[in-house]
Amino acid sequence: MKRAAAEILRKYGPFAEVEGVHGVTFDGQRVWFASGDELNALDPESGRILGALDVPAHAGTAFDGKHLFQIGEAVIRRIDPHTGEVLGTITAPGHGADSGLAWADGTLWVGQHRGCRIYQIDPETGAVLRTIESDRFVTGVTWVDGELWHGTWQEEASEIRRIDPASGEVLERLDMPAGTGVSSLESDGGNRFFCGGGNSRTVRAVRRPRRVSRVR
Helix, strand or coil: CCEEEECCCECCCCCCCCCCCCCCCCCCEEEECCEEEEEEEEECCCEEEEEEEEECCCCEEEEECCCCCEECCCCEECCCCCCCCEEEEEEECCCEEEEEEECCCCCEEEECCCCCCEEEEEECCCCCCEEEEEECCCCCCECCCCCCEEEEECCEEEEEEEEEECCCCEEEECCCCCCCCCCCCEEECCCCEECCCCCCCCCEECCCCCCHHHCC
């Protein structure tokens, strides 16, 4: 297993107008983060909040290329990002104990915080397709280049972990600085993770480890 210190590239906030940062996702241009009663659009270049959607936003956030998905209490809502209209709802698998949310391979991946697991679910019905067990609390969840990563935040320590999606084995760990938590996690598809900071009211960009190609 590889282990390294997380490299913080940038901190956004703290945002005085929000009570905390819960879920986070990236639509290719904007970082969306959940803050309780709103889903906020953040410009990652300027660091400014560009607007907000009035929707319950208590945990994970995801983007499928067209729609936003947002956990609010025990429900996952599918949302039009342009209008804020709720287009559909399903029951979250943790029934209110859910944390992170990600989209990959046509399905949703949902973290269950104190349940220490990740569910793969059908986005239309909410049916559980797969369950991955963890040995730590699970916060944010993201996929990038076929890799499954999740955040942990337990006993005042926080990490970003790469795990084997079949077995749950931890393959790589990035240790966050002391006092820095990861409440949510998203990849930009390149060299950055975006991490929600919970009640610190911040979002952090963290460098994603580079992969070394081997030439035979």
